[in-house]
Amino acid sequence: MNDLWAGLSQAFLLLVTLDADLVEITLRSLRVTLSALAIACAIALPLAAFLAVRRFRMRRAAIAVLNALMGLPPVVVGLVVYVFLSRSGPFGVFGLLFTPTAMIIAQVIIVVPLVASVAHQSLRELWSDYHDLLISMNATQFQRVQALLWDGRRALLTAALAGFGRAIGEVGAIMVVGGNIDHATRVLTTAIALETGKGDFAMALGLGFVLIALAVAVNLAIHWLGRTESEGRW
Amino acid sequence: MQLFPLVAQGAQVRRRGKVLVGPVDLSLRGQGTSIIIGPNGAGKTTLLKMLHGIVRMNGGSLDWACPLEEAQKHQAFVFQTPVMMRRSVIENIAYPLRLTGLSRRQARAQAADWAARVGLGEILERQATMLSGGERQKLALARALVREPQVLFLDEPCAALDGRATREIEEILVHAAGSGTRLIMSTHNMGQARRLADEVIFVLQGRIHEFSPAAEFFAGPETAQARAFLNGDIVE
Numbered sequence: 228m229n230d231l232w233a234g235l236s237q238a239f240l241l242l243v244t245l246d247a248d249l250v251e252i253t254l255r256s257l258r259v260t261l262s263a264l265a266i267a268c269a270i271a272l273p274l275a276a277f278l279a280v281r282r283f284r285m286r287r288a289a290i291a292v293l294n295a296l297m298g299l300p301p302v303v304v305g306l307v308v309y310v311f312l313s314r315s316g317p318f319g320v321f322g323l324l325f326t327p328t329a330m331i332i333a334q335v336i337i338v339v340p341l342v343a344s345v346a347h348q349s350l351r352e353l354w355s356d357y358h359d360l361l362i363s364m365n366a367t368q369f370q371r372v373q374a375l376l377w378d379g380r381r382a383l384l385t386a387a388l389a390g391f392g393r394a395i396g397e398v399g400a401i402m403v404v405g406g407n408i409d410h411a412t413r414v415l416t417t418a419i420a421l422e423t424g425k426g427d428f429a430m431a432l433g434l435g436f437v438l439i440a441l442a443v444a445v446n447l448a449i450h451w452l453g454r455t456e457s458e459g460r461w
Numbered sequence: 462m463q464l465f466p467l468v469a470q471g472a473q474v475r476r477r478g479k480v481l482v483g484p485v486d487l488s489l490r491g492q493g494t495s496i497i498i499g500p501n502g503a504g505k506t507t508l509l510k511m512l513h514g515i516v517r518m519n520g521g522s523l524d525w526a527c528p529l530e531e532a533q534k535h536q537a538f539v540f541q542t543p544v545m546m547r548r549s550v551i552e553n554i555a556y557p558l559r560l561t562g563l564s565r566r567q568a569r570a571q572a573a574d575w576a577a578r579v580g581l582g583e584i585l586e587r588q589a590t591m592l593s594g595g596e597r598q599k600l601a602l603a604r605a606l607v608r609e610p611q612v613l614f615l616d617e618p619c620a621a622l623d624g625r626a627t628r629e630i631e632e633i634l635v636h637a638a639g640s641g642t643r644l645i646m647s648t649h650n651m652g653q654a655r656r657l658a659d660e661v662i663f664v665l666q667g668r669i670h671e672f673s674p675a676a677e678f679f680a681g682p683e684t685a686q687a688r689a690f691l692n693g694d695i696v697e
Contacts, residue, residue: 356544362515363538364557374556378547 234432238440241433249434253441256414259327259401260394263334267394268387271339275346275386276372276379279354290347296340301333305403308333312404325406330414333400342390349382350375388446395442415441463526464535464611465491465643467512471521474511474667482507482667484521489645491611493659494638496675497647500696504667505647506541506616512645513538513614537605539615543597545589550581553589554603561608575603579633595626602633606642613637615646619653631657651691655679663687665696 241249278290310316312324312332323329353375361371376383398416405412407421415438422431466488473483482504489495497505510516512523513536525532537557546553554572559565576582579599584592589600598618605613615634619627627650634657638644648654654661658675663682671678671687682688690696 353547357546359510359515359538359540360544360546363513363536364560365533366560370560374546 230428230432233429234436237429237433238436241437249437251410252413252415252418252434253437255327255412256395256416256438256441257445259330259334259414260391263331263338263394264387264391266331267335267338267342267390270335271343271390272346272376272383272386273372274339275343276350276375278343278347279350279375280368280371293340293347294344297344299337299340301337301397301399302403304336305333305400308336308400308404324404325408325412327405327412329404330401330412333404334394334397337397337400338390338394341393342386345386345389346379346383349386350379353379353382384449388449391445391449392442395438395445462531462535462611463491464532465489465526467523467525467612469512469521469523472511472518472523473520474507474516475519480667482511485511485669487662487669487672489643491643494634494644494646494657495660495662496654496658497645497662497664498649498651498654498690499664499670500690501649503664505664507667508662508664509538509614509616509645509647535611537608537610537613539598539601539605539613539618541616541618541620543601545592545597545600548589549586550576550589550592550600551585553600554607557604557608571607572603575607576600579603580629595622595629598622598626598630599633602630606633606637609640610642612643612645615644617647617649619648619650627653663690665690 240246278286278293308329309324311318312321312329313319314324323332354371357371357374357378361374366374396416398420401412401414402417402420405414405417407413407417413421415434419431419434419438422428422434468489469485469487471484471486473485474481485508497508499505507516511518514523514529514533515538546556548556551569551572554575555565555568558568558571563571573582573585576585579602581596581599581603584596589597592600602618618634619630622630631653634644634646638657644657646657655675658678661671661673661675661678662669663671663678663684663686665686670684671682673683678687679691682691686696
């Protein structure tokens, strides 16, 4: 219990004094996570709409694989990305290992199946409503995907927020490919792991509370911007 | 673009081994209003959707006077339960125009004009999902008519509407027919059928039992089933 109070007071102190390290780590966490989320959404949302609209052989299998990939172990993803980006790997020449870019790549791989799967669930329902109408209007496949993405945008926000939650709290993969290097690749989660390893539970808890506050703040901000609870709006 | 005659020969729709509609042999001319009547489950909706092309046929043929792709561009469909896109009234009506490549400004201008014609001019920015049943059906009609289709299919457009809303919808339909739009519509309302029909298609168990001019049909149907149906008897 003492550790909890110490953590809370530590978190309060870090926030009030705008600790330089904390600000740097927090901004890096946000930069890595939001970049990964933006790239993941750009891939996952059209993919989800395509899977909802298009009928093709092995479609059910593709959806099943996508759902299964939601449970990808982050450490394994990190390991695979590490192998690909390491000096002897196929993309070693780019020198991306132990950089924020490598962390973004790993997070994109982890987040895409989650966002695509959650988005597909809501777009599938929307498509069952729109199916006859859009076919009747002679909408092309591309126009159907566009309509689903636009009209389902508020439901898709939930998918994006799920992706954000997964990415901001991720530690295994980004530890492997980022290396938790001070002033270079250290983010909130890897910093927490480091402080816990050092036995500084108060600092670790303080960073943890900051992480939770950050996640809640971003969620609330996106909900507010998207006006998801406004009456009669989608 | 000449769409008619629309000729169906042995057209059939089957699902899971069960024949829903057909075989249908039918030839529709380019003028007037055709009303499809028949008991529940007779296949009216499936017949309409088959003619419009949103239900796949399993046999027979359906030929327009022009290539199918061209014919599809000049058709519209109004569903029994109007599908409201998750947009405002004006964006719903403008959507079919946007699909044709019209700019947003032009599409909205035309949509506003059509909304005013059907009595939705005061609620252009309201979310379509917030509309009443009558308003939804008016929106669906405006959305279908905004591209000025040559043929409009309607599946019981006044089902679940009160008398006033039904009259308003009928006025829009009469005006559309007067402007040259060919109407092919199903209904359960015999009063409506008498008011609007130029010809009647009586459907029973997925087949066309009778197809005749409205005046002849309502004066004396040829088949016993049609007579029984008009008398309000249960026909299966």
